[in-house]
Structures are given as C-alpha cells and as structure tokens.
Amino acid sequence: MACNCRDEVTESLLSAWKLKTPFASGHLITLDGYIPLGKNPKLSTLEKAQMMIYKYCVFSDKSGNIISRHKKNHLIFTYCPFCGVKYDPDESK
Numbered sequence: 001m002a003c004n005c006r007d008e009v010t011e012s013l014l015s016a017w018k019l020k021t022p023f024a025s026g027h028l029i030t031l032d033g034y035i036p037l038g039k040n041p042k043l044s045t046l047e048k049a050q051m052m053i054y055k056y057c058v059f060s061d062k063s064g065n066i067i068s069r070h071k072k073n074h075l076i077f078t079y080c081p082f083c084g085v086k087y088d089p090d091e092s093k
Helices: 005-020
Strands: 034-036 047-060 066-076
Touching: none
Parallel strands: none
Antiparallel strands: 034 047, 047 066
16 A cells, blocks of 8 residues: 555554553554455555445335345445545455
8 A cells, every 4th residue: 555544543543542541461453444455466565445335125026026135345445535536456366
C-alpha cells in the first residue's frame, strides 16, 4: 500500500482499547476488510482495502416455484478509505 493507515489506525484503536480496559491483558485489535493482491495471494504482502457485498433476492421460476439466491462479492477500493491516497497499481505486480 502507498500509506501506513492500516497500521496507524490499528495502533490507535489498540491504544484506546488498552486505556478503556486497563486491568485486562492480551489486548488485540484486527482490522478485517483487506484482501491480498498479486499472482499468489497466499504469499503476497500487498493488500488493498475491500468490503464484502452480500446479495439476496427471491424470484419465481417458469413453473411458479419461489427461488432464493445468495451471492457474495468483494468491492475492492482503489483509494485508502482512511487517507484517500490512491493505491499504486505497480505495487500489485
């Protein structure tokens, strides 16, 4: 990514969580919503922010049966959702 917003936001949220729960231990914050990029996503360290889109609909088929459909897609951001910096397209190569 072209910015460090994910790390900065994670650290800020973690600090705030520790302040609100001073007698607890093992604090952990995870920001979901990032997807790996590159030819082999399992080995890639490059990530873009993404949001899941859940789709649902109900319709009738030709014989009048009611059918429901569920789909999931990823909406992948081209800009950082925190600072607005455009992701570098050359990073994903």
